[in-house]
Each structure stands twice: as structure tokens, then as C-alpha cells.
Amino acid sequence: MIYVTGDTHGSYRHVRAFAREHSLGPDDVIVCLGDTGFDYFGDERDDAVKTRAARAGVTFLCIRGNxxxxPATLADYRLQPWRGGEAYVDPAYPTLLLARDGSVFDLEGRSAIAIGGAYSVDKRHRLANGHLWFPDEQLTEAEKEHVEQALDRRHWRIDTVLSHTCPAAFVPQEALLPSIDQSTVDTSMExxxxxxxxxxxxxxxxCGHFHIEKQEGRLRFLHKDIVPL
Structure with a gap:
């Protein structure tokens, strides 16, 4: 089975409980739509998060969040083929797959393209308080071109899109933080x-990113829910 969930931010207790309840195993896949918590700190704290996730006993396919x-910049990861696409894998955690942006995966007969990246609306707060922020959090023009080339090869037809943020027309206004001046937000990804x-x-x-559960036409926002693909 293939399931999809939203941002976990390093918390996997609910995922492990879901896996136990549904008797899932390594042949089952849970897609995480970004902000996994796997490689945030760059130290042993990341290993603790990865260990907690791996204990779920399933295979994770993770979209890159802000x-x-x-993973392309991390020495421990290797790019390898997986279900028709490509994913970065740390050999120490072989069930945690980080999707390469623009990869099209065959998920039980359904084509699914991975598109990560987003702008951090709390960027200024994080920098001002000495917290981590990653300058490459959004896709580069080359990465965007790679995504578009993948869609060109499929004549702009695909079953499923798996992204971190959403198209601009779908941005959930009710989920925007009132403390953030929206005129300062970079919406180029959306x-x-x-x-x-x-x-x-x-x-x-x-998509994830906005920490809400909502269906808007054919687009679904996920946070803590875990749903079949």
C-alpha cells in the first residue's frame, strides 16, 4: 500500500502507531510531503530522528521541505534508482528515501512526480535568533527546468503531484500566520x-507546508492525517 502524510518535523510517533494499526511492513510506502526533520541539525540529533522514523518498519518516500x-549537498547520501525515479539514500537508513525533485515514480501503477522546496516565512525570526535556515530551501532555476523536462517527456500528463508547497491559487489564506507581513513573503515557488x-x-x-487538513478540488493539504494514495 501507498500512503501520504504531511510535515512531520521530526515527530513520528503517530506514523509508528498507524503502521502498527494497519500491520504495515517494508513493502508499504508512506510519502512524507516535506519538513521531515531528518537532516535539520547536521549532528547526532538527526540520527535520533531517523532512528525513530525507521522504527515504523515502512519505506518512506520524502519530498524536500523548506x-x-x-540531500544532494550531503556526503552520506547516494542517488539511486527507485520505482522509475531517483532518490537519495543514506546507507545507514535504507528505508528513508529522499526524492530527487522532478523524479517520476511508479506508485502501484500511478505516476507521481516529486516537487520539493518552499520559502520559510519565519526566515527573519530564525536568523535573528541564531536558528538554522537553508539558503537553497527553494528550487533553483536548473531544478525547476529539470521538473519541467520530466513533464515534457510525459506530454504534461501525470496521475499525481507530490509537492511541499502548493500553486498560488490554492494558498489557504486561513492558514497564513497573522504575525507575518505577507508582502515580505517570497511566493515565487507558488x-x-x-x-x-x-x-x-x-x-x-x-501538498503539506501549511499545517492544515483540507481538500480543494483535486488538491489535498495534509498535516497529521495519513491517507491512501
């Missing part, structure tokens, strides 16, 4: 995804 380090959404023929779209 609080995730880019604007680009909007152009993708308008051109793409797709059946369903899942």
Missing part, C-alpha cells in the same frame, strides 16, 4: 507551481 537540507498546475493534466495533487 526545513530539510538538500507562482511557478501555478503555471505548472494550469498546464498540467493530472488527477490528484498532495
Amino acid at each position: 526545513r530539510d537540507r538538500n 507562482d511557478w507551481l501555478q503555471r505548472i498546475e494550469q498546464r498540467l493534466r493530472y488527477r490528484r495533487w498532495y
